[in-house]
Amino acid sequence: MTDLTDLGVRALRDGVRAGEFSAREVADAHIVKVAAAKPLNAFLVETPDHAIAAAKAADDARAAGETLKPLAGVPIGMKDLFCTKGVQSAAASHILEGFKPPYESTVSQKLWDAGAGMLGKLNMDQFAMGSSNETSAFGNVISPWRRNDGGNAALAPGGSSGGSSSAIAARLCPAATGTDTGGSIRQPAAFTGIAGIKPTYGRCSRWGIIAFASSLDQAGPMARDVTDCAIMLEAMAGFDPRDATSLDAPVPQWEAGLNPSLAGKTIGIPKEYRVDGMPAEIEALWQQGIDWAKDAGAEIVEVSLPHTKYALPAYYIIAPAEASSNLARYDGVRYGLRDLPDGAGLQDMYAATRADGFGDEVKRRIMIGTYVLSAGFYDAYFTQASKVRTLIAQDFDNAWEQCDLLLTPTAPSAAFGLGEKSDDPLAMYLNDVFTVPSSLAGLPAMSVPGGLDKQGLPLGLQIIGKAMDEQGVLNAGLAIEQRAGFAARPEAWW
Amino acid sequence: MTESTYRIQGATGEWEVVIGLEVHAQVSSKAKLFSGAPTAFGAEPNTQVSLVDAAMPGMLPVPNRECIRQAVRTGMAINAAINKWSRFDRKNYFYADLPQGYQISQLYHPLVGEGVITVQLDEKDPASPIKEIGVERIHVEQDAGKLMHDQHPTRSYVDLNRTGVALMEIVSKPDMRSPQEAGAYLSKLRTLLRYVGSCDGNMDQGSMRADVNVSVRKPGGELGTRTETKNVNSVRFVMQAIEHEAQRQVDVLEAGGRIVQETRLFDPDKGETRSMRSKEDAHDYRYFPDPDLLPLELDDAFLDECRQSLPELPDAKRLRYEEELGLPAYNAAVLTADADTARWFEALLAETARIQKKGEAEVAKAASNWLISDLFGGLNKVGMGLEGGPVSPEHGAELLALIGDGTISNTIAKQVLEIMLETGGAPGAIVEEKGLKQTSDTGAIEAEIARVLDANADKVADYRGGKEKLFGFFVGQTMKAMQGKANPQVVNELLKKALG
Amino acid sequence: MSVDKATVERIANLARIALSDEEIERLAPELDNILGWVEQLGEVDTSNVEPMTAVIPNKLRLRDDIVTEGNQRDAVLANAPQAEHGFFAVPKVIE
Ligand SMILES: [Mg+2]
Numbered sequence A: 001m002t003d004l005t006d007l008g009v010r011a012l013r014d015g016v017r018a019g020e021f022s023a024r025e026v027a028d029a030h031i032v033k034v035a036a037a038k039p040l041n042a043f044l045v046e047t048p049d050h051a052i053a054a055a056k057a058a059d060d061a062r063a064a065g066e067t068l069k070p071l072a073g074v075p076i077g078m079k080d081l082f083c084t085k086g087v088q089s090a091a092a093s094h095i096l097e098g099f100k101p102p103y104e105s106t107v108s109q110k111l112w113d114a115g116a117g118m119l120g121k122l123n124m125d126q127f128a129m130g131s132s133n134e135t136s137a138f139g140n141v142i143s144p145w146r147r148n149d150g151g152n153a154a155l156a157p158g159g160s161s162g163g164s165s166s167a168i169a170a171r172l173c174p175a176a177t178g179t180d181t182g183g184s185i186r187q188p189a190a191f192t193g194i195a196g197i198k199p200t201y202g203r204c205s206r207w208g209i210i211a212f213a214s215s216l217d218q219a220g221p222m223a224r225d226v227t228d229c230a231i232m233l234e235a236m237a238g239f240d241p242r243d244a245t246s247l248d249a250p251v252p253q254w255e256a257g258l259n260p261s262l263a264g265k266t267i268g269i270p271k272e273y274r275v276d277g278m279p280a281e282i283e284a285l286w287q288q289g290i291d292w293a294k295d296a297g298a299e300i301v302e303v304s305l306p307h308t309k310y311a312l313p314a315y316y317i318i319a320p321a322e323a324s325s326n327l328a329r330y331d332g333v334r335y336g337l338r339d340l341p342d343g344a345g346l347q348d349m350y351a352a353t354r355a356d357g358f359g360d361e362v363k364r365r366i367m368i369g370t371y372v373l374s375a376g377f378y379d380a381y382f383t384q385a386s387k388v389r390t391l392i393a394q395d396f397d398n399a400w401e402q403c404d405l406l407l408t409p410t411a412p413s414a415a416f417g418l419g420e421k422s423d424d425p426l427a428m429y430l431n432d433v434f435t436v437p438s439s440l441a442g443l444p445a446m447s448v449p450g451g452l453d454k455q456g457l458p459l460g461l462q463i464i465g466k467a468m469d470e471q472g473v474l475n476a477g478l479a480i481e482q483r484a485g486f487a488a489r490p491e492a493w494w
Numbered sequence B: 001m002t003e004s005t006y007r008i009q010g011a012t013g014e015w016e017v018v019i020g021l022e023v024h025a026q027v028s029s030k031a032k033l034f035s036g037a038p039t040a041f042g043a044e045p046n047t048q049v050s051l052v053d054a055a056m057p058g059m060l061p062v063p064n065r066e067c068i069r070q071a072v073r074t075g076m077a078i079n080a081a082i083n084k085w086s087r088f089d090r091k092n093y094f095y096a097d098l099p100q101g102y103q104i105s106q107l108y109h110p111l112v113g114e115g116v117i118t119v120q121l122d123e124k125d126p127a128s129p130i131k132e133i134g135v136e137r138i139h140v141e142q143d144a145g146k147l148m149h150d151q152h153p154t155r156s157y158v159d160l161n162r163t164g165v166a167l168m169e170i171v172s173k174p175d176m177r178s179p180q181e182a183g184a185y186l187s188k189l190r191t192l193l194r195y196v197g198s199c200d201g202n203m204d205q206g207s208m209r210a211d212v213n214v215s216v217r218k219p220g221g222e223l224g225t226r227t228e229t230k231n232v233n234s235v236r237f238v239m240q241a242i243e244h245e246a247q248r249q250v251d252v253l254e255a256g257g258r259i260v261q262e263t264r265l266f267d268p269d270k271g272e273t274r275s276m277r278s279k280e281d282a283h284d285y286r287y288f289p290d291p292d293l294l295p296l297e298l299d300d301a302f303l304d305e306c307r308q309s310l311p312e313l314p315d316a317k318r319l320r321y322e323e324e325l326g327l328p329a330y331n332a333a334v335l336t337a338d339a340d341t342a343r344w345f346e347a348l349l350a351e352t353a354r355i356q357k358k359g360e361a362e363v364a365k366a367a368s369n370w371l372i373s374d375l376f377g378g379l380n381k382v383g384m385g386l387e388g389g390p391v392s393p394e395h396g397a398e399l400l401a402l403i404g405d406g407t408i409s410n411t412i413a414k415q416v417l418e419i420m421l422e423t424g425g426a427p428g429a430i431v432e433e434k435g436l437k438q439t440s441d442t443g444a445i446e447a448e449i450a451r452v453l454d455a456n457a458d459k460v461a462d463y464r465g466g467k468e469k470l471f472g473f474f475v476g477q478t479m480k481a482m483q484g485k486a487n488p489q490v491v492n493e494l495l496k497k498a499l500g
Numbered sequence C: 001m002s003v004d005k006a007t008v009e010r011i012a013n014l015a016r017i018a019l020s021d022e023e024i025e026r027l028a029p030e031l032d033n034i035l036g037w038v039e040q041l042g043e044v045d046t047s048n049v050e051p052m053t054a055v056i057p058n059k060l061r062l063r064d065d066i067v068t069e070g071n072q073r074d075a076v077l078a079n080a081p082q083a084e085h086g087f088f089a090v091p092k093v094i095e
């Protein structure tokens, strides 16, 4: 019998529908895998009961002859940034350790409503701040991938959705939720040879997702392939009156709309993404992607996004500024950690609690954000960054005059070793150079696996689309996926 | 406009006071500004708290249309510019009554721009000076929670029931020059808010409170450094706080000191202001646009509805009472000072005109006099208000009609009113039941007159000898003998005949 | 260096994060480095550019004035480090 954990979302869904296997069997197979994968440190909390209950509901529904829900029989992983009712939701931070929300995030609720079950809460960079998973308060996730040099160097699964990427690549779950603020779905997807899409800002409700940077945060699915991403996204997206930035637009049938032909499409290649020091292998993969797109019928044009180099600095003003304010609520009064030194007053309690409860990277970003908003600096930093953000969005608008989609590498390198970049925050920030501009503009973008580098590590290609054109992005992703034929998977060493 | 002559006499000469008020007025709404929690006053602690108010992780604000609408209507009522494009900013600071670590407010683009409030220094005195006080802006923001310090020896307790309730912050220009002007401004603002219906104006429940900015200067000189006395919650206290603070500043300056720009508290028991232990970083709020909220854009249909739903405002009403109803200025001022009073009076007037089959202007004066002197006096005595009190406008009109058609005299009417205040009964029924109908039975009256004249033969002689003033005495005695129920006109006629 | 230790202390105080001397020592050059890097934004001519207000064109929706929440004190207090008599408790504040 096939190992059910080898199957993706669509295969599991269809198999349960067809009665090839029961939802319970699917859940059990994954629960065993999760329990046996401790060395990856991908799960912070395991919730087998949740997965089993959903499976039972699916099997009961099928036995009763009911139409199965869109994700019936599919167990998934939930990034720890999503608040899940009664289950610790800590954003991988010490300050929220033990916090059990009395509410369920809109996106997770939609997934449960669609019949999915939860295998557990996935580790991540603390408060989604990081690109390697090393900022988690509960130890970093390890990528299931290893270099082909025979060494055992532990590699970063990417971040911040590194628990999600690692768990999917290791076949612990067929899909997981991610969130992307500056690349946190796409870069970990690229690092682990899976697919992930960040939809248009406002497609997925932010209600119940622990905020990092409100104007950038966007949830999206991560899964093994483009079709599975489309199925997941359909369940996750949709208007939510509880999120004032939610888009009041119908959710398209992305799965049904999948079409790998790019005939009649023009794909832009932004010349500013050819950054200095880009590894030749990334360059080569990008060219390969261009060829695949042509093969799928697309016309290729070079376009210019002149403000690209300013995207990262603008992002590292706007995101920390919003974060410094969003994270002010962690003060030891209403939930989470309280550190009350002897004789401390209220303000001392705040300072002690936050010193103890936040990790170094979170503190660093709160400090940067506080600085750029402080008296005398606001206009020079925040206002200027917000204006540059307008220019970056205009760059994309101008590009859309010439093309329908953009194709770029997802990240400037393959997965790096844990600890290799953690001493140099700026070097770490540069990881997001290709993903941040589309985040600033709120555009849908996805990463699909393109191939392996010389060390046997996955590399990803990024497709960026116009606002609301997730279908175009998914279709281009599918076209590349079919041509890349990416079948590599990590050897189970854990 | 009249220039204020209010001056503080110091050792170095006269000082002028410059005053600006920032009034926080709670918007009348069922739910909070950004959450669906209720706003009712006086609930058990933390029972009117949504997950948004408690700033639970991932909770998001969504603005309440009614709160925006009421702030816009308020702006329209002071002829202010309404900004069709505004937005919310975060004001960041740490305090236990502020769960988010920031207050959602409006700094850069407020909802309402400049407007004007016309105040009369003494609203009961139509001859007192009139002055226009500028309003700088009105913005909408969240209220904070409440900290209790007296429940535990080493802890403060936090109640989030008020957290997130919508406030309008109404910022005046520094246009006031005396405690009286500030008091008149605050009273007028309260009147306006209650007319508009955007705030109940209950200062004792904290629905309205004022931050009082005071500085002093030599008349016409440069503006001095100001202090801000926070959260003063009555008109009287605002006036006291200004008086005390201005005097304190003069004393400091004349002793060679400097005024520190600071936040102060008013102590109502002592009638003094004192320095608040300054909130740290009070001047670095790191305002920035709230990224959870998009810009607030209002369309013409929304603004039209706001404008059309505004009631007749107090200044217009007062003028109409004087010009169309012919009321004395004093009556018009008293009746329009409060929206409820005006509403009650208009109901009384309509009913009075209807049952007496007269025009409103014909009965307005009598009705207003009765309301102001008799009913207000009576309600005062029993400690009740007009609204929800024992006398309805219908009963008032009925009583006025009984006087008007001669069924009862003014004296009897006062007795009837007393019973109405006690029992809430209808005047007609009371008159019937207690047999208070006025009599015009000439036989009965003539009999009493004969007895009165007999008993006072000396005074009759004096009267006939030319002491005509004594006529009133005979009227009084006759009315007394008739227990007030005789028709005074008939008494007059019969007495004149009898005294010949 | 524009971000000195005094600046770090001032910012840390604004952000309510207690820092050890060692952390202050470490953060000063780090923040200086990062802020120095973001300052390249100053090169961009933005004189005729409006700051971005909405990422995706969208208008603020307003809610109806309806009470939808409340009466959930237990849920509100459930995660509190210290809750007494229906209140959150904090160290005594002197105003
Ligand atoms: Mg103020």
Ligand SMILES: [Zn+2]
Pocket (backbone or CB within 6 Å): B024, B141, B169
């Ligand atoms: Zn205010």
